[in-house]
Amino acid sequence: MAGEPNCFGWAAHDANGVLVPFKFTRRPTGPDDVNLRITHCGMCHAELVWLFNKLGDSKYPMVPGHEVVGVVTEVGSNVTRFKEGDRVGVGGVVYSCRECEICKDGMQQVCDQRVLTYNDYDRDGTLTAGGYSSHMVCNQDHVVAIPENLSMAEAAPLLCAGITVYSPMTRLGMNKAGQTLGVIGLGGLGHMAVKFGKAFGMKVTVMSTSESKREEALSVLGADTFVNTSDPAQLEAARNSIHNIMDTVPYEHALDLYLPLMKPRGHLVLVGFPHEHKFAPHHLILGFKSITGSVTGSMAEIQEMLDFCAKKNVTPMIEMVDIKDCNEALTRMLNKDVRYRFVIDIEKTLVNPT
Numbered sequence: 001m002a003g004e005p006n007c008f009g010w011a012a013h014d015a016n017g018v019l020v021p022f023k024f025t026r027r028p029t030g031p032d033d034v035n036l037r038i039t040h041c042g043m044c045h046a047e048l049v050w051l052f053n054k055l056g057d058s059k060y061p062m063v064p065g066h067e068v069v070g071v072v073t074e075v076g077s078n079v080t081r082f083k084e085g086d087r088v089g090v091g092g093v094v095y096s097c098r099e100c101e102i103c104k105d106g107m108q109q110v111c112d113q114r115v116l117t118y119n120d121y122d123r124d125g126t127l128t129a130g131g132y133s134s135h136m137v138c139n140q141d142h143v144v145a146i147p148e149n150l151s152m153a154e155a156a157p158l159l160c161a162g163i164t165v166y167s168p169m170t171r172l173g174m175n176k177a178g179q180t181l182g183v184i185g186l187g188g189l190g191h192m193a194v195k196f197g198k199a200f201g202m203k204v205t206v207m208s209t210s211e212s213k214r215e216e217a218l219s220v221l222g223a224d225t226f227v228n229t230s231d232p233a234q235l236e237a238a239r240n241s242i243h244n245i246m247d248t249v250p251y252e253h254a255l256d257l258y259l260p261l262m263k264p265r266g267h268l269v270l271v272g273f274p275h276e277h278k279f280a281p282h283h284l285i286l287g288f289k290s291i292t293g294s295v296t297g298s299m300a301e302i303q304e305m306l307d308f309c310a311k312k313n314v315t316p317m318i319e320m321v322d323i324k325d326c327n328e329a330l331t332r333m334l335n336k337d338v339r340y341r342f343v344i345d346i347e348k349t350l351v352n353p354t
Helices: 046-050 152-171 188-199 213-220 232-237 282-287 299-312 323-334
Strands: 007-012 019-024 033-042 068-075 087-090 093-095 135-139 180-184 203-208 225-228 244-247 267-270 290-293 318-321 341-345
Touching: 019 323, 033 087, 033 152, 046 323, 068 135, 068 152, 087 152, 093 135, 152 188, 152 244, 152 299, 152 318, 152 341, 180 188, 188 203, 188 244, 203 213, 213 225, 225 232, 318 323, 323 341
Parallel strands: 180 203, 180 244, 203 225, 244 267, 267 290, 318 341
Antiparallel strands: 007 019, 033 068, 033 135, 033 341, 068 087
């Protein structure tokens, strides 16, 4: 981030993960770039991983945030999809080669040359910086349009929490009306899986070890069934009742509890990034079942999801926070004290440090 500072935000400088005001340099708007004034940024569980160097690959100073929405202030000479004043969003990836087989197959998010929105090195060798900041410059091919009838604050979490569950649901046929979708975990990802399931006309079963989640799942989010997986009787009653399962839990847990609940040919999709899982393969072999994984989505899928959400009025449950309170919000996230996604009001609360 060399050069005269032209951007400001909040950054962590070491694995203590404490965010403080920070000035840094963004590249100028290139021919293929969109420059956006950031209005809101969602807070993702990934922040808890990278800010505190849980994977040993964190890069500092770190400006986090990959659920970024804002208003276009400038476009490059080659940009045809956006203009000044457009409402736009940027998710977890800001660059891909768009020429390899993976990119051409519509999976830019796993391109070998992909550049992450933060905690990564850009093509010029500088550190990428996320949405806890005043503005962002991004290649137009990694920018999406925010539909007019979605609020900016509610659109932000869709760029990670939303697409992370929407992509495998649509790609694997886990969105068929009348079928039953199982959801493990009722956090930022899980509550979006419930909302998408209902919007697709599915029956939704929420599974949790916490009985306290029952009322929330059924009465607030509209799930059809709740299974307390700590209760053997409830597990037995739910055997072979679920077509597919979305597993949103970010830590190791017993998959052998859930695999018997799926019907034959069912998919259990891991999206929560647990460190390790153990399970008995006979559940898969004897039931024609599969365990698979998924990470975010393609640019086409993200735009499709946003348009779907606008049409069906699918929005996350959010709590707005001032950026000065971002450290407290991270602590609350760590303690699972959020329903269900924090969104930072960048536009109203980010102040240029003097």
